[in-house]
Amino acid sequence: MQYPQLQRLLCAFVIISCVAVLVLGGPECNQCQLNNNVRCLNETHFSFCARNVSPDLVLQCPDDQICTKLAKICFPKGSTDASCTPDAEVSCPSCSGSTPFVCTSRTTFQMCDGDKLTGQVIKCKDNTFCAMKDHKYCVDRCEITKSVNGFECDREAPLDA
Incomplete structure (x- = not known):
């Protein structure tokens, strides 16, 4: 009887861990982001994930702005966390x-x-x-x-x- 309870506890732990990783995130360098369909290559540069845009096209955020995973790609430095931190x-x-x-x-x-x-x-x-x-x-x-x-x-x- 304890075995199914242990299984449930383990499954809950795995699910909570996965959610924490998704929510807390971490550096998401060179990974396509769902909110804005770009990949941040570093703190200030990004490229598009769309099939009809060349992956070689690299754009830079304006001065003093960082690449984020938010719908608006670039935000002023310090107003939010960068998606890809050095x-x-x-x-x-x-x-x-x-x-x-x-x-x-x-x-x-x-x-x-x-x-x-x-x-x-x-x-x-x-x-x-x-x-x-x-x-x-x-x-x-x-x-x-x-x-x-x-x-x-x-x-x-x-x-x-």
């Missing part, structure tokens, strides 16, 4: 002595002097992103999504900026 520590390439430049944010790069960064930060022109792996320095939005890992350094700005 990891506490973003992994960016470091100077290894084998490459002359490394990305220091999504839109900046710096020259390497052996295994150390030089002081000058070089900014990509508007609407382009750092892409040292492609040996092109900066590429447009469509090219950045073709990369397997997306941004080489997914920071808003270099650490020293």
Whole structure:
């Protein structure tokens, strides 16, 4: 008689856990969201999930706004939680002595002097992103999504900026 009661308790626990995960969420990076039919690629960039829109089309929220899972895609930073939050520590390439430049944010790069960064930060022109792996320095939005890992350094700005 205790076995069916244990089964019910286990089922209830599983259901409550699933609901908690759905409600509380967490980072939903690169996953289609039901409320707005987009996928947030990071805190500020998104692409559409619709079949008739190219998945290579990456859009950026306006300045000081974040990508959300709400019906209105972009909201002012601080007014709600971002759908896709960056990891506490973003992994960016470091100077290894084998490459002359490394990305220091999504839109900046710096020259390497052996295994150390030089002081000058070089900014990509508007609407382009750092892409040292492609040996092109900066590429447009469509090219950045073709990369397997997306941004080489997914920071808003270099650490020293």
